Amino acid sequence: MKLSINKSRTLWWSISGAIILAGIISMLISWQQIGAPLRPSLDFVGGTRLQFERDCSLPSNCDRLIDLNQVREVVTSQGLADSSIQIIADSTTGEKNGVLIRSKTLDVEQRTQLQAALSKEIGAFDPQKSQIDTVGPTLGKQLFNTGITALLVSFAGIVIYLSFRFKLDYAVFAIVATFHDLIMTTGFFSIFGLLFGTEVDSLFIVALLTITGFSVNDTVVIYDRIRETLEANPDRSITEVVDDAVNQTLGRSLNTTFTTLLSLVAIFLFGGETLKNFALALIIGFITGAYSSIFIASTLLTWWRERQEKSNPPSPGNSEQLTVNG
Numbered sequence: 001m002k003l004s005i006n007k008s009r010t011l012w013w014s015i016s017g018a019i020i021l022a023g024i025i026s027m028l029i030s031w032q033q034i035g036a037p038l039r040p041s042l043d044f045v046g047g048t049r050l051q052f053e054r055d056c057s058l059p060s061n062c063d064r065l066i067d068l069n070q071v072r073e074v075v076t077s078q079g080l081a082d083s084s085i086q087i088i089a090d091s092t093t094g095e096k097n098g099v100l101i102r103s104k105t106l107d108v109e110q111r112t113q114l115q116a117a118l119s120k121e122i123g124a125f126d127p128q129k130s131q132i133d134t135v136g137p138t139l140g141k142q143l144f145n146t147g148i149t150a151l152l153v154s155f156a157g158i159v160i161y162l163s164f165r166f167k168l169d170y171a172v173f174a175i176v177a178t179f180h181d182l183i184m185t186t187g188f189f190s191i192f193g194l195l196f197g198t199e200v201d202s203l204f205i206v207a208l209l210t211i212t213g214f215s216v217n218d219t220v221v222i223y224d225r226i227r228e229t230l231e232a233n234p235d236r237s238i239t240e241v242v243d244d245a246v247n248q249t250l251g252r253s254l255n256t257t258f259t260t261l262l263s264l265v266a267i268f269l270f271g272g273e274t275l276k277n278f279a280l281a282l283i284i285g286f287i288t289g290a291y292s293s294i295f296i297a298s299t300l301l302t303w304w305r306e307r308q309e310k311s312n313p314p315s316p317g318n319s320e321q322l323t324v325n326g
Contacts, residue, residue, distance in 0.1 A: 005243060005299055009302070016291075020183055020187060023186065024183075026193075026194055027190045041200060044201070047102060047134070048102075048103050048106040048111065049101070049132070050100070050103070050106075050130075050131070051101075053088075053090055053098035055123075055124050058123075061123045066087050066096065067122070070121055071099055071101075074114075074117050075118075080104070082103070083103035084102040144205075147202065148205075151205070154209060158178070158212070169305075173297050173301050176297070177296045177300070180288070181215045182212065184284070184285075184288045185208065189204070189277075189284075203274075204278070206278070208285070210282060210285070211282065211286065211288075211289060214260075215288075218289055221249050222249050222253075229245055238309070239306070242299070245298070246294055253293060253294060261286060264282050264286070
């Protein structure tokens with residue numbers, strides 16, 4: 001069965017537009033609530049992260065579930081009412097016997113007092129599984145600025161590379177498709193931040209860079225086939241050429257995305273708390289990357305070439321050159 005993507009391109013654009021709009025609205029709401037479009041983690045804002053897991057080898061220490069409200073009362077009594085608190089699963093058994101707290105920067109005495117107060121209320125903690133990290137606000141700002149700089153440099157490199165390899169319009173729409181993927185991924189994480197308290201850390205920037213590379217690579221494969229077909233069949237319409245190119249590369253795009261997602265889902269399910277959000281960002285980004293390469297980048301190129309043909313109708317002597325070069 002041949003897929004005619006250009007016949008329903010308004011539908012594809014509408015789907016993307018609706019999801020992007022929802023993400024932008026979420027980012028605006030998030031900005032009003034916490035002063036940022038995404039919920040930043042300790043990596044960016046600085047502070048102390050404490051992770052404690054109960055020692056279930058002690059008799060009756062893990063008999064009752066950890067009460068989130070009880071933990072919050074203890075944390076508040078220590079003057080840390082603004083802290084973020086999560087109940088987490090034990091790294092070995094999968095039972096929810098741990099607590100993760102993100103707060104303002106604490107000194108050694110404050111951390112010791114908080115741990116003692118929590119241990120008294122919910123049970124003794126396993127010292128081998130306790131983790132305490134402190135990041136200063138200066139380092140957090142530096143990480144954010146470095147990540148944004150890396151994204152901008154990568155976009156500049158992509159534009160230069162695609163402009164040399166293809167025509168300029170190919171490069172422009174490849175970048176548009178990549179922006180589409182990054183904005184959708186960011187929008188989903190903004191929504192997750194509002195609904196589930198999902199935070200973004202320095203690995204989120206790494207995920208965005210990885211998504212950028214994957215998206216461009218997938219788009220280049222389709223654009224390569226479009227260019228080859230145009231050169232071999234200059235009299236064919238751009239709509240037919242693009243539809244054929246997409247159908248010829250569709251299996252490759254879907255298989256690559258599917259096999260990659262298998263690994264990412266495994267990391268998401270079994271990779272632990274540190275890699276969970278990183279894997280989630282890549283899952284969302286790779287799915288949207290495959291979608292944009294097939295349904296956004298190619299249809300935008302078709303729309304642009306059709307506009308050019310209407311505004312500059314070819315004369316009998318130069319029809320071939322216009323069709324190829326646009």
